[in-house]
Amino acid sequence: MSNIPFTLHTQNSAAINVSLLYAASSKYEGEWSGTPHSHPYAEFFYVLRGEIDFQAEGEPYSLHEDDLIVINPDVNHTERPRGPGTVEYVSFGVEGLCMDPADSGMWSSCSLFHCRQSRSEVRFFLRLLLAEFENNLPNYEQLCCHAFESLLVFLKRAHPQELAVTAPKRTARECSAVKRYIDANFRQPISLDHLAEVSQLNKYYLAHAFREYIGLSPINYLNSRRVEEARVLLRDTSHSISEIAGIVGFSSQSYFAQVFQKAVGESPGEYRKRLRRGRQEKQE
Template structure:
C-alpha cells in the first residue's frame, strides 16, 4: 500500500476582495440589438462556443470558444456574434474589485485570455456557478462565492503575465493618498515609477485609475500643482524665473516656461507683469483675463 501526503504551507485562506452579484447565460442569435454600456462592477465572460467580436471603448477584438474576456468597472463594452456561428457564453458580474493587467500601453482596462488547454477546469467552474444560481439550493450563494475565488486565482496564475486583483475601495484610498502626496511634495523629484511604487500598483494601472477619479494622469496632476504654486510665487515674490522653476520642482527653466505657456498661454514673465498691473486681482481672475486676452 502506498501513501503520499502533501502538507500545505499554512498561509491561511486568502479571500478576494469581491462579491459575486450575478451569473447569467446568453446565446447571441441575431435577434438582440447589442449596445455599448458600462457599470460600476467588473464582468467576466467565458465563451462556451461560437465566434464574434468584443467591442471595448471603440476597439474591436475577435473572440472564440474558450476565450475569457475580463472587463474592468466603468468601461464601455458590448459583444457581437457571427450569425453562422453564434456566441454562447456565461457572464459573472463581480462587485468590489478591478484588475491590474500590468500592460505596457498604459490604458489596458480589459483582457482576453484563451483557456483551451484548461477548458475542462474553467468550463466546470462557470457551469457549476450557473447551475447553483439556477437551482438555488441551500447555501448556493456561499458555493458560488467560493467558486469565484477559485476562478480568479486561476486567472492570476495562468494568464501568462502578472494579473493583480485590487479592491475597488482600496483603489479609491490609494489614489487619494497619491494625490495628497503630490499636493505636499510637488517640489521634490517625483516620477511615475516612484508613485507606482508607493501605491503598490503597476504604473500603467495607476495612470488609468488615477485618471478615472481625477480626470488626468498623476504626472499631469503633478504639473498642474506645480504651476499653481509657481503662479502664486510669480504674484507674491521677486524670485527669478529660474528660482521659481527650481523651487516648484521643474527640472529646468525652459521646461517650466513651456509648461506654463501651454497651460495659460502666457510666459511666466508676462504673467508676472500682468499680476503687477492687476494689483489686488486674484490668481483666478488674472487667469480668466489672460484667457480673454489670448
C-alpha cells in the first residue's frame, strides 16, 4: 500500500493532513458474496459499470453507473452486485479525511454523489489517479494529489450545500461502535452506564460525543430504534401494545406510550387504528 501525504485545504480554509493510500480498479462477472468490513480510513467507491447493492451501518444504498459513495473511517459496510452481469468499479483510500453533511455538525457514515453530469471529468481524474499509482513514474505523487483535489472540486461544485470535508472526529470510531451495538441489541435492557462500559468511555463524555456526531443522545437514539421496530409490529402483527412494548425493549407500557407519542405524534393505539382504517378504506 502506497502512502502519499499532502495538505488539503477545506472550504473554511482549515488545513488538514491527509494521505492517499491506494487506488485500484476491479471487475467482476457474476456474483460475489460481500463480507461486512470497515477501514480506519475513508474509502471512495465509484461505479464504472453495473449496479451494486451497498450497505453502510445497516443503511441500504442502490449504486448505479457513475455513482460515487464515500465511506467514512471505521464504518461497517458491504457491497454486492444487483443480479447477474458485469460490475466494474474504482476504489481508493484516503487517511485523515472525513466527509459529512455541510453545516450539520453531525457525523455521517457515508456520502453518496450522482456524477452523471460530470461523468467525463470525474472519469478522467480517476483514470489519471489509477495510472499514476500503477506506473510510479517520477513525481507521480504530485499528479495523484492533483487528480484527487480536482475530483473534490467537481464534487463541491455539484453539491455545494451538501458536502463538508473535515478531519476525522476523534471519537467517531467509538460512536460508530456504540451505534452498531444499539442497532443489534436495542431489544435488550440498555442504560447509559452499560453503553459507557461497552465503549470504555466516561458516560458523560459519551453522551456529549454521541449527540455531537449522531445528532441524538444515546438513549434517544435507542428509543428511536425501539419506536421504529414498534411501528412495524403495530402494523404487521396482532400483538397487544403491552406485548410490543416488552418485545422492543421498553421497561413499561406507560413509558413506551410516552416515547411513542413524542416521536410519532400519536399514541400506539391511535397509530394502529389509523393504519387499520386506511386498509379498510382501500379494500372498500
